[in-house]
């Protein structure tokens with residue numbers, strides 16, 4: 001099977017196996033963790049604007065809830081399939097385990113290209129989906145959130161629909177809501193801010209300083225742009241940024257805040273191409289090749305492969321995207337001694353602030369932007385240090401150490417409950 005067509009569920013099962021072996025964990029722990037605890041499939045008949053009824057298929061997978069309720073986003077995409085939803089729910093168990101937040105893993109999705117639907121159709125579909133999965137979700141059962149192509153507004157509709165079913169306001173059923181309706185301040189920035197924190201900590205672990213360092217970032221969406229903004233605030237020179245349109249380069253550092261304003265102009269169509277502050281514009285794939293200290297893939301999965309990994313000159317990689325490195329490229333990165341901060345740690349800021357949102361909803365008391373970011377920093381730095389300690393102790397990569405820490409936490413909870421010996 002080619003590198004690019006590996007089934008994500010097979011990849012996650014292999015990662016669980018590797019971490020269980022490194023930990024010396026029992027076979028029964030592996031057997032439980034290699035598939036979700038439950039996964040439901042729902043058929044959603046939706047009345048379209050033209051009066052016809054169309055049926056959409058949706059899924060919700062709860063991978064593990066030994067530590068606490070499931071947590072994970074809902075994806076609207078034409079390529080959603082049950083294996084992908086299962087794999088993503090497993091990654092959420094481990095992401096929450098790494099972040100040290102009291103959740104298990106969940107994930108959901110609907111097979112739909114939302115660009116083909118009107119806003120009213122999307123609202124009806126979203127309300128139908130939460131009604132269909134209502135028996136398997138809940139504030140203390142499994143808590144959805146946004147993912148690819150789902151927005152705070154969609155989360156708002158889902159909470160409204162679920163609250164109607166319950167006959168009371170249940171704001172903690174879903175996170176990633178609009179701030180006007182129980183959302184948390186600093187959630188929008190959280191994933192990118194966390195990626196920048198992990199960049200800073202990676203430099204520190206290598207005895208270096210982020211200040212004055214050169215950084216390359218692939219992707220200028222929600223994750224990439226805030227990773228770039230906060231890295232610049234921390235003193236890095238962001239010399240290269242790419243998106244789907246091109247790669248911008250400036251030896252002295254791009255002005256990230258100006259680039260952020262540029263992509264928000266209607267004429268830029270949310271793309272970086274045409275920004276005046278770059279010395280040069282290249283093909284988007286050039287982003288991997290510059291002579292920089294750190295590379296942060298923040299765009300999409302399978303971005304670093306055996307074909308481009310040898311052109312990387314950075315000595316540190318921080319994975320902002322989910323699954324940006326193929327297993328083969330990962331092996332080469334380890335052989336070359338590149339220090340890699342894995343996705344389940346590096347982009348865990350989003351789920352961490354989702355957890356803060358849920359805590360605020362349950363106590364009905366809301367924190368300031370600064371309080372949220374401060375709490376995020378404390379937890380993410382602790383997670384980095386704990387994983388770095390495990391990496392050194394067992395002489396494994398940061399990725400294996402992260403899985404080891406998460407699996408140990410879940411296995412310990414299963415033992416405490418008496419689910420395994």
Ligand code: NAD
Pocket residue numbers: 191218219220221222223224242243244245284298299300301320321322323347348350
């Ligand atoms: P987004 O859609 O906002 O942005 C994606 C960016 O990647 C865009 O700038 C796009 O132009 C760029 N891109 C797409 N294809 C590219 C290519 N071939 N080369 C260069 N750039 C390309 O998405 P996002 O929310 O920023 O998410 C990015 C990644 O981070 C995804 O893997 C996502 O699953 C992961 N992630 C996101 C969050 C979050 O809170 N948004 C949390 C955890 C993980």
